[in-house]
Amino acid sequence: MRVWQISSFGIDKLEFTERPTPVPGPGEALVKIHAISFNYRDLMVVKGTYNPKLKLPRIPCSDGAGEVIAVGDGVSLWKAGDRVAGIFMQNWIDGPPTPEKTKGALGGDMDGMLAEYVVLHEKGLVEVPEHLSYQEAATLPCAAVTAWNALAAADLKPGGTVLIQGTGGVSLFTLQLARLRGARVLGVSSSDEKLERAQELGLDAGLNYKTTPDWARWAMDETDGEGVDLIVEVGGVGTLARSLKAVKMGGTIAQVGVLTGSGSGPGLAPTEALPVSLILHKQVRLRGIYVGSRQDFRDMNKAVSLGNLRPVGEDFPWTHAREVLARMENGAHFGKLVMSVG
The missing domain is CATH 3.40.50.720 (NAD(P)-binding Rossmann-like Domain)
Structure with missing residues (x-):
């Protein structure tokens, strides 16, 4: 599969490369990513100002939405064809934050969503509102x-x-x-x-x-x-x-x-x-405020669905990660910056 990865810090040094397509283990789901969106944190991660000691290489970006392709043994929450998005902190499922819950942030503590396929624990995903496109749904997890x-x-x-x-x-x-x-x-x-x-x-x-x-x-x-x-x-x-x-x-x-x-x-x-x-x-x-839990995400999605809320942003091709990050750095964007994957 194709991924964008940080091998050394800097927008111009972001690499578009190949990695093996992951396979879901017990309790995990394989998701084909259709769209990702960028946050200011992602820009800081790529430039090395967020965590200069970040273990490299690292796939950046916390926000993405896609389709479940396969599930591992014991998975009960998802089946092939489900439309999902990843939660920002994979360990924060519910309740107030704790040091342990706030570990496992996508695109930082662990590889993120800037890839054609990702494997996440079944509780690290939420169903996205039916009325949203993958591009719109990809804007939700962090912002x-x-x-x-x-x-x-x-x-x-x-x-x-x-x-x-x-x-x-x-x-x-x-x-x-x-x-x-x-x-x-x-x-x-x-x-x-x-x-x-x-x-x-x-x-x-x-x-x-x-x-x-x-x-x-x-x-x-x-x-x-x-x-x-x-x-x-x-x-x-x-x-x-x-x-x-x-x-x-x-x-x-x-x-x-x-x-x-x-x-x-x-x-x-x-x-x-x-x-x-x-x-x-x-x-x-x-x-x-540092994002929120899986339950917060699910509660918010109910409001998004009931209010027929549609996120606002700009969509770019999959190959334009460097250009999108430069646009964010210049503050030229309005709303979310999104890339359609593929």
């Missing part, structure tokens, strides 16, 4: 489950307000899932064009932070001085200070990304001193 759990962290009620940063995968899934909950959604971006596209998906109000840098003040104005119930933070240290200014008293900041590292990053504000006093004064709940 959508992260957005789902970010919303759950805030116990968001209808009429509540959510703020998203940028128009990447997690942000747009937050927008779509929040609208299913009856929430109002604000968004900031460096692109008026992307904000207009987000408004077509249900964004209630948007701000270009390049032309109006103080988006925290704008968010306060949009909420009549009260502040935002939930901010889904993809930036990290470069945006957290402003998020603390924009969130309401007793509100929630779901920290889901670190796009800014220790300085500024794509589509985000420059680093500001962290106003720790605001955490205390506003009694803010600062919650780290």
Whole structure:
């Protein structure tokens, strides 16, 4: 089978090569991958900034969807022909996270989905919603489950307000899932064009932070001085200070990304001193979100099916992995970046 693998770090060094097609053992299923999608984590893994000590070679990418081709002895959950996606952390089946459950992340701790065929434990898969194509289903495992759990962290009620940063995968899934909950959604971006596209998906109000840098003040104005119930933070240290200014008293900041590292990053504000006093004064709940469990994925899929939610992204050929990663690095994408395998 054909795979993309990391033999040495760097986008240009990503290799398109051959490996033996795997065979499922007891409790395992062989899946023919039809589509994969990229996350910012995948870019960091390929470049070597996520884990410089990563054991190589490694097949990257946590997100993919495909068809069960064969199963090993003892498998009861799946049969040939089932449409499935892999879960991000293969050991996190249900319940709260533990160190043991959060091991076994695809495309990091173990080989990922950027291959024509993969073998995974039967509990490392979920059925995908019937109305989605393989390309749409491939976008769900990381970004959508992260957005789902970010919303759950805030116990968001209808009429509540959510703020998203940028128009990447997690942000747009937050927008779509929040609208299913009856929430109002604000968004900031460096692109008026992307904000207009987000408004077509249900964004209630948007701000270009390049032309109006103080988006925290704008968010306060949009909420009549009260502040935002939930901010889904993809930036990290470069945006957290402003998020603390924009969130309401007793509100929630779901920290889901670190796009800014220790300085500024794509589509985000420059680093500001962290106003720790605001955490205390506003009694803010600062919650780290690292994807979620298999059960979280299954629960989210019910909402996706009932709401007829359709993920947003761009589709590329199987041979374009380097080009897709470069597009992600440049921040040129809207929603998810997907590759059809084959």
